[in-house]
Amino acid sequence: xxxxxxxxxxxxxxxxxxxxxxxxxxxxxxxxxxxxxxxxxxxxxxxxxxxxxxxxxxxxxxxxxxxxxxxxxxxxxxxxxxxxxxxxxxxxxxxxxxxxxxxxxxxxxxxxxxxxxxxxxxxxxxxxxxxxxxxx
Numbered sequence: 688x689x690x691x692x693x694x695x696x697x698x699x700x701x702x703x704x705x706x707x708x709x710x711x712x713x714x715x716x717x718x719x720x721x722x723x724x725x726x727x728x729x730x731x732x733x734x735x736x737x738x739x740x741x742x743x744x745x746x747x748x749x750x751x752x753x754x755x756x757x758x759x760x761x762x763x764x765x766x767x768x769x770x771x772x773x774x775x776x777x778x779x780x781x782x783x784x785x786x787x788x789x790x791x792x793x794x795x796x797x798x799x800x801x802x803x804x805x806x807x808x809x810x811x812x813x814x815x816x817x818x819x820x821x822x823x
Contacts, residue, residue: 693775693776693777693778694773694774694775694776694777694802694803695773695774695777695779695782695800695801695802695803696771696772696773696774696800696801696803697738697772697774697782697785697786697789697799697800698768698771698798698800698801699768699769699770699771699772699789699791699796699797699798700768700769700796700797700798700799701767701769701770702791702794702795703795706794706795707794718790718791718794721790722789722790722791725788725790726738726772729772729774729785733775733776734774734776734781734785735772735773736773736774736775737772738770738771738772738773739770739771740769740770741768741769741770741771743767743769744758744759745758745759746758746759768799769796779802782800783800786798786800806818
């Protein structure tokens with residue numbers, strides 16, 4: 688997966704709530720503190736631009752006119768994206784190293800690492816590298 692991107696999105700697929708429910712409160716507090724320290728460190732280094740947890744509920748909208756609206760953005764809870772980090776100024780190796788430091792990996796979290804593209808498939812089909820034509 689070779690890419691020239693210097694921006695990456697880490698998509699967090701959260702462990703099931705039961706994973707944390709069986710932990711004593713002190714252990715959950717320590718784990719949350721490790722997460723916050725990790726995230727705050729990335730911000731302090733200028734690597735993370737922003738990140739947010741996502742609520743589990745939502746909608747899926749599809750169809751030519753958006754006529755299909757279904758509760759839930761996912762097929763199974765284990766596939767749900769629970770949040771994301773937007774990293775900038777990193778290459779693939781550094782983004783991978785950052786993802787591997789996530790404290791929740793040991794508790795079943797899965798991280799999807801994706802380069803941020805300058806354009807979608809439609810724009811690429813027109814030979815563009817960005818979504819809009821640059822003004823000269």
